[in-house]
Amino acid sequence: DAKTTQPPSMDCAEGRAANLPCNHSTISGNEYVYWYRQIHSQGPQYIIHGLKNNETNEMASLIITEDRKSSTLILPHATLRDTAVYYCMHKGNTPLVFGKGTRLSVIA
Amino acid sequence: SAVISQKPSRDICQRGTSLTIQCQVDSQVTMMFWYRQQPGQSLTLIATANQGSEATYESGFVIDKFPISRPNLTFSTLTVSNMSPEDSSIYLCSVESEGGTDTQYFGPGTRLTVL
Numbered sequence: 001d002a003k004t005t006q007p008p009s010m011d012c013a014e015g016r017a018a019n020l021p022c023n024h025s026t027i028s029g030n031e032y033v034y035w036y037r038q039i040h041s042q043g044p045q046y047i048i049h050g051l052k053n054n055e056t057n058e059m060a061s062l063i064i065t066e067d068r069k070s071s072t073l074i075l076p077h078a079t080l081r082d083t084a085v086y087y088c089m090h091k092g093n094t095p096l097v098f099g100k101g102t103r104l105s106v107i108a
Numbered sequence: 109s110a111v112i113s114q115k116p117s118r119d120i121c122q123r124g125t126s127l128t129i130q131c132q133v134d135s136q137v138t139m140m141f142w143y144r145q146q147p148g149q150s151l152t153l154i155a156t157a158n159q160g161s162e163a164t165y166e167s168g169f170v171i172d173k174f175p176i177s178r179p180n181l182t183f184s185t186l187t188v189s190n191m192s193p194e195d196s197s198i199y200l201c202s203v204e205s206e207g208g209t210d211t212q213y214f215g216p217g218t219r220l221t222v223l
Contacts, residue, residue, distance in 0.1 A: 032209075032210070034211070034212075036214075041145075041198060041217070041219070042216060042217065043112075043200055043214035043215050043216045043217050044151070044200075044214045045214075046109070046211055046212070046213060046214075049209075049211060087150075091210055091212075092210070093210060095139075095141050095153050095156060095202075095204075095212070096153075096202075096212050097153065098143075098150045098151040098152070099150060100150050101150065
């Protein structure tokens with residue numbers, strides 16, 4: 001069973017920041033938080049991951065709360081091509097377990 | 109990151125037949141996984157395939173239905189046997205990166221339709 005909770009859907013205006021929340025209250029101390037996205041039945045695309053510090057790369061920023069029980073993925077300037085299902089997961093040395101994710105719709 | 113290719117990209121098959129899906133990685137990896145994504149659903153792990161050992165199947169998946177080969181560190185196959193329309197799904201290969209992180213990367217998927 002999926003171990004994270006995400007809203008089923010969100011809308012975001014093109015050019016605005018998209019903030020996607022995730023609850024992962026059962027995360028273990030040695031597990032990382034991972035974010036992936038899946039665009040229209042393509043293979044899931046890795047976005048970013050983190051342990052306890054905030055992380056940023058060319059795609060997004062990841063904000064992890066101090067207690068590590070929740071996180072937020074930030075797409076700073078959403079474009080139409082960011083429309084996808086976004087998955088938040090936590091993982092140690094076992095395979096990723098996918099929940100239902102958040103369907104983000106970026107609107108022109 | 110790893111570059112993963114799958115063959116075929118899609119296929120339409122008749123009930124009762126079998127299809128073998130190939131997964132090729134551009135670098136040597138220890139951990140490989142096979143997932144299934146049924147229409148409108150999320151991904152479900154079928155099995156973990158490590159080179160040199162038998163594949164480990166998740167609950168609800170059996171070797172007779174989904175035999176897996178892992179002959180070397182860059183290649184794996186998944187066979188969907190005795191297919192029925194309920195096997196219509198996208199099948200995805202995934203690998204875990206080597207060298208310190210457990211990040212998984214995914215192939216483009218094989219879209220299977222069973223008539």
